[in-house]
Amino acid sequence: MFGSNFCKRSAQVAVFLVFGTAAVSGSAAWQATSPASSPAWQRPPATAPAPAPAPITLADILRGAYGPYRVNNDLLSYHLDIRVDPDKQTISGKNSIRFKMLQDGTRIQLDLHSALGVDKILLGTTPLQYVRDSGAVFVDFPETLHAGQEYTIDFYYSGHPLTTARFGGFTFGKDPAGRPWIYTACEDIGASVWWPNKDQWRDEVENMQISVAIPSGLVDVSNGKFLGKTDLGDGYTRWDWLVQYPINNYDVALNIGNYVHFSDQLGDLPLDFYVLPEDLEKAKKQFAQAKGMIEAYEHYFGEYPFKKDGYKLVEVPYSGMEHQSAVAYGNHFTNGYLGRDWTGVAVSPKFDFIIIHESGHEWFGNAVSAADRSDMWIHEGWTTYLEVLYVEYTFGHDDALKYVNGYKPKVQNREPIIAERGIAATPPQDMYFKGALFLNTLRNVINDDARWWALIRDFYQHFKYQNIMTEDVVAYFNQRTQLYLTPLFDQYLRHTAIPTLELKFNEADGTVDYRWQADEPDFAMPIRVGKKTDWQIIQATTYWQTMKTPLKKNEFDVATDLYFVNVSKQ
Ligand SMILES: [Zn+2]
Numbered sequence: 001m002f003g004s005n006f007c008k009r010s011a012q013v014a015v016f017l018v019f020g021t022a023a024v025s026g027s028a029a030w031q032a033t034s035p036a037s038s039p040a041w042q043r044p045p046a047t048a049p050a051p052a053p054a055p056i057t058l059a060d061i062l063r064g065a066y067g068p069y070r071v072n073n074d075l076l077s078y079h080l081d082i083r084v085d086p087d088k089q090t091i092s093g094k095n096s097i098r099f100k101m102l103q104d105g106t107r108i109q110l111d112l113h114s115a116l117g118v119d120k121i122l123l124g125t126t127p128l129q130y131v132r133d134s135g136a137v138f139v140d141f142p143e144t145l146h147a148g149q150e151y152t153i154d155f156y157y158s159g160h161p162l163t164t165a166r167f168g169g170f171t172f173g174k175d176p177a178g179r180p181w182i183y184t185a186c187e188d189i190g191a192s193v194w195w196p197n198k199d200q201w202r203d204e205v206e207n208m209q210i211s212v213a214i215p216s217g218l219v220d221v222s223n224g225k226f227l228g229k230t231d232l233g234d235g236y237t238r239w240d241w242l243v244q245y246p247i248n249n250y251d252v253a254l255n256i257g258n259y260v261h262f263s264d265q266l267g268d269l270p271l272d273f274y275v276l277p278e279d280l281e282k283a284k285k286q287f288a289q290a291k292g293m294i295e296a297y298e299h300y301f302g303e304y305p306f307k308k309d310g311y312k313l314v315e316v317p318y319s320g321m322e323h324q325s326a327v328a329y330g331n332h333f334t335n336g337y338l339g340r341d342w343t344g345v346a347v348s349p350k351f352d353f354i355i356i357h358e359s360g361h362e363w364f365g366n367a368v369s370a371a372d373r374s375d376m377w378i379h380e381g382w383t384t385y386l387e388v389l390y391v392e393y394t395f396g397h398d399d400a401l402k403y404v405n406g407y408k409p410k411v412q413n414r415e416p417i418i419a420e421r422g423i424a425a426t427p428p429q430d431m432y433f434k435g436a437l438f439l440n441t442l443r444n445v446i447n448d449d450a451r452w453w454a455l456i457r458d459f460y461q462h463f464k465y466q467n468i469m470t471e472d473v474v475a476y477f478n479q480r481t482q483l484y485l486t487p488l489f490d491q492y493l494r495h496t497a498i499p500t501l502e503l504k505f506n507e508a509d510g511t512v513d514y515r516w517q518a519d520e521p522d523f524a525m526p527i528r529v530g531k532k533t534d535w536q537i538i539q540a541t542t543y544w545q546t547m548k549t550p551l552k553k554n555e556f557d558v559a560t561d562l563y564f565v566n567v568s569k570q
Helices: 058-064 277-286 289-301 353-360 377-395 397-405 430-446 449-463 470-481 486-494
Strands: 016-019 022-025 073-085 090-101 105-111 116-123 129-133 136-145 150-159 168-174 180-185 207-215 225-231 236-243 255-257 260-266 269-275 311-315 327-329 368-370 466-468 500-506 511-517 525-531 534-540 545-548 566-569
Touching (some): 058 105, 116 129, 136 150, 260 277, 260 289, 269 277, 289 311, 311 353, 327 353, 353 377, 368 377, 377 397, 377 430, 377 470, 430 449, 430 525, 449 470, 470 486
Parallel strands (some): 269 311, 311 327, 500 566
Antiparallel strands (some): 073 090, 090 150, 129 136, 207 236, 225 236, 260 269, 500 511, 525 534
16 A cells, blocks of 8 residues: 555553453553653654544454454455446445354354445355444354354345545546546455455455456456456346455455556566556556566565466556555556655656555565554565665666665654554554665665575565564564564564664774664664775674774764664764
């Protein structure tokens, strides 16, 4: 995603929720932070206080917690089969949900926004009872479902889905020529804003079929491989798509419009493009960038992760969204971001920010996914870093360094990047820019590019098609590097302040004392200091050490373009 409204939640409130008889803790004490004690001039700009957090509601907890009626089952597949009526602005149909029970039980939790009606829920031909509570739908079974057994239920629903949030949730819109243009973008509000599902991040289906009946003459582009279309004989045509990989709920998309289609090929990967007819010529030029983007990411991480489903770009009226294998594109067929030099350092006008960013999510976000929204930096921090890698691959290291440092003025350092777990909280904007700057820092801590490239490639390959938490990332990096990187990750991800390198010069003795000022007592990070043309690496910790230097205070540099840190000289 890019450009959402970043809502704020309290990170300090412990919440306990009773689901029937089981209590679930949704809080994490380690997220408390201490204020930065460095003087204001040493901190990056934009240090206005964080806005007051919105209170956590029961609905947040029902949606965000991995409660007992979610934990007792494992999703296998969905078949979403719906009809969309542009005139009445309604959707209706069913989702067939196949799952395996992990424990014996008589209840599971699904989710559907309260704006939509539940028509019936069937197990075979047996109607099931259910209880709705805000967005949750607790489905009750007349007999015990057994651990290890697989079941399919058909969840019928209908109604007028909500158009909400910046990108719309579900929008019945019109294109500039006044024809229907209907699209989805629901990462923040959740996929249950328009279809019934287990609306959380931890558990993904292995595969999914999407069938969308729309007035004949319109086109539906959804995720996965296009299977074909069927004239239903009543003025409607059903479009069938097959997703052959695990998929996040929020990635599941409808794009209904008067699309025209053109295609290309990268090796044996099909590339398919869907745009409004007026934009066809512009799109043919601009979307040529997709090939270079895929080549760059394949260079660093390996094969495009959804090869059997192909790669698609689909024009939408909002800026963009990483819908798996059907990336939503709304960047006006121009370079930069919405026509602007996105980082202000004359690099982003060389490429189309939305193609590069949203498609980067195919590797991080869609293939490697976070298990909870709290750890969304695994999507956004990594994908923002992928932009930097794209720049390095395409335009060289100097531009990449300029590009990533161009993100510094966007960093706020007001809240930790990792948000409260289990309440569907949206982390702060720092997960993008500070996340990428942190990964650039980590590269320079490793200080061996051959090792760094192997490390991030193996990290991706190890976790692709999985849903992970930050702890998994840190454990992997610690194990592979044989370094204790936990305090480093924690300082950047779980605190607001970045580390400050404190330097005390004693020019008479030709020495300088140095240490890190950081929230993590065990924080340690090597860093290049001294003369730009001949850096020295010091192994700085939170304890004072002394080094010899012939350099005067004003001649002594720190490689702040390679490490995202503050420097204080005394
Ligand atoms: Zn994104």
